[in-house]
Each structure stands twice: as C-alpha cells, then as structure tokens.
Amino acid sequence: MLGGGPVRLAERTVVVTGAAGGIGRAIALRCAAEGARVAVTDVQAAALERVGVELGAGHLAAACDVTDSDALSAMIERVEAELGPVDVFFANAGVAIGEDPVDTPGEVWDRAFAVNVRAHVLAARRLLPGWLDRGEGYFVATASAAGLLTQIGSAPYAVTKHAAVGFAEWLSVTYGDRGLRVSCLCPMGVRTAMTAGDGLAERVVKGAGALLEPEQVADAVITAIESEQFLILPHPEVLTFFQRKAMDYERWLAGMRRLQARTETG
Numbered sequence: 001m002l003g004g005g006p007v008r009l010a011e012r013t014v015v016v017t018g019a020a021g022g023i024g025r026a027i028a029l030r031c032a033a034e035g036a037r038v039a040v041t042d043v044q045a046a047a048l049e050r051v052g053v054e055l056g057a058g059h060l061a062a063a064c065d066v067t068d069s070d071a072l073s074a075m076i077e078r079v080e081a082e083l084g085p086v087d088v089f090f091a092n093a094g095v096a097i098g099e100d101p102v103d104t105p106g107e108v109w110d111r112a113f114a115v116n117v118r119a120h121v122l123a124a125r126r127l128l129p130g131w132l133d134r135g136e137g138y139f140v141a142t143a144s145a146a147g148l149l150t151q152i153g154s155a156p157y158a159v160t161k162h163a164a165v166g167f168a169e170w171l172s173v174t175y176g177d178r179g180l181r182v183s184c185l186c187p188m189g190v191r192t193a194m195t196a197g198d199g200l201a202e203r204v205v206k207g208a209g210a211l212l213e214p215e216q217v218a219d220a221v222i223t224a225i226e227s228e229q230f231l232i233l234p235h236p237e238v239l240t241f242f243q244r245k246a247m248d249y250e251r252w253l254a255g256m257r258r259l260q261a262r263t264e265t266g
C-alpha cells in the first residue's frame with residue numbers, strides 16, 4: 001500500500017511518459033532498480049524500444065502520444081492488464097518549443113499546452129477515479145524551474161510550465177487528504193536532447209547553474225518520493241530564487257530583465 005508510511009517503489013507499477021531518453025529514461029531505469037514494474041511510453045518508438053530492452057523482462061515499453069486521450073487510455077489499460085493497477089504516474093513528456101509571442105505560431109502554443117499541461121490533465125482524469133477508490137496513488141509532474149521562475153527566451157515554455165505547477169498544486173490541495181500524493185519536479189538545466197541546441201533559451205539554461213545529468217535528477221526524484229515531498233528541486237538554489245521572487249517581485253523582475261539583456265548580448 002502507498003498510504004501510510006514512506007513510499008517505497010518495490011513491487012509498485014510505475015508509468016513514465018517521455019521516457020525514450022533524458023530524464024524520463026533515467027527515472028524509469030532507477031524505478032526498475034528499486035524493484036518497480038515499469039511501463040515507459042513516448043512518441044519516439046525506436047528509442048523507446050531501446051529503453052524497453054534496457055529495462056528487460058517484467059517491464060513494458062508501449063509507444064503512445066500522451067496528448068491523445070484515447071491512445072493514453074489504451075496505453076494505461078495495457079499497463080493495468082500486463083503489470084497491474086498504476087501506483088505511480090510520472091507525467092514527464094515535455095516540449096521546449098516557441099520563443100517570443102510575436103514569432104510563435106498558434107500551433108506551437110497549442111502543442112506546448114497539449115504536451116506540457118493538457119496531457120497531465122488527461123492522465124489525471126483517467127487515473128483519479130481508480131486512485132480515489134483505492135485511497136492511494138502518486139502523480140509526479142515534471143514541470144521545470146521555468147514553472148516557478150520563468151524561461152528567458154521562450155514564452156510558451158514559461159507559461160505552460162507554470163500551468164503544470166498549478167495543476168500539480170491543485171491536485172495536491174484537492175485530493176491530498178484522500179490518499180493522492182503529488183510531487184512536482186522543477187529542475188534547471190539537465191543534459192538531455194532538450195538542452196543540446198544553442199538558442200537563447202538553451203544558452204540561458206546552460207548558463208544558469210550546474211548542468212545536471214539525468215541520473216542525478218532521477219536520484220532526487222526517488223528521494224523526494226520516498227519522503228513524499230511536493231517540490232522536487234535537484235538544483236537547491238531554485239528554492240532561494242523562488243523565495244526571492246515571492247519576497248520582492250519588483251526586484252526579482254528587475255534582476256531577470258538584467259539577465260535577459262546579458263544573455264541577448266552575450
């Protein structure tokens with residue numbers, strides 16, 4: 001049972017979305033090492049298959065677009081049939097797309113909302129009834145430090161990650177006393193395909209602090225889950241920045257404008 005004491009992943013059924021590489025793959029492999037039965041999903045079928053091979057027997061790789069409600073439901077049904085009811089769902093798939101609102105087409109905004117926010121809503125809608133019946137369940141949203149602070153260079157990323165934090169927060173407030181546990185992962189830079197480019201947003205991310213390895217993030221996630229901590233901050237300084245923002249919003253905005261100016265010219 002998840003309810004009650006510290007959460008252990010052994011013998012749990014875990015789903016990780018966006019697990020063809022990067023943070024999702026690292027979380028999946030770490031959960032398997034903890035003894036969980038792991039299902040991984042992603043739109044990148046070939047890379048996902050390779051993660052399935054790394055996971056080995058007793059786990060499942062099932063490609064799916066998490067923005068497609070029917071496909072998501074079918075994937076979860078398959079997981080339930082083959083591995084058992086889902087105990088922990090990592091809504092980790094994400095896209096870092098779009099820049100300035102003037103140059104970013106509507107379709108890009110729609111996709112950012114669909115993957116970074118609406119997919120979390122679809123998963124919660126599918127899983128919550130079962131979790132509330134059983135009185136237990138764990139939803140882990142991968143947002144970003146951009147969801148607590150901002151993302152210089154990408155309005156869609158900053159906005160959708162704030163929304164992901166808002167949704168996770170809402171779930172915790174609403175269902176936290178009915179057995180649902182919720183955590184929200186908010187890293188700064190992590191060395192994955194997402195930070196491989198050299199656009200403005202990528203430069204800011206790589207200049208903002210340590211560029212962590214996905215495995216370090218997975219370690220932070222497992223530790224936070226075991227202690228049922230809402231905010232998962234693999235870069236601890238994010239808490240200080242977040243506190244500064246809350247303490248003096250005007251000063252924080254002025255500081256961020258300076259950072260924006262430095263990054264554009266640098």
Ligand SMILES: NC(=O)c1ccc[n+]([C@@H]2O[C@H](COP(=O)([O-])OP(=O)(O)OC[C@H]3O[C@@H](n4cnc5c(N)ncnc54)[C@H](O)[C@@H]3O)[C@@H](O)[C@H]2O)c1
Nearest residue numbers: 018022023042043065066092093094144187189190192194
């Ligand atoms: N890398 C960083 O610096 C960083 C920092 C903070 C937060 N994040 C977040 O971490 C999460 C994982 O990103 P990552 O850094 O490992 O990069 P990544 O690009 O390796 O992983 C994202 C994965 O999501 C998958 N995906 C995208 N759309 C999907 C869809 N519709 N259905 C299913 N899968 C889909 C992609 O195929 C990809 O494999 C994302 O939510 C990202 O926003 C990353």
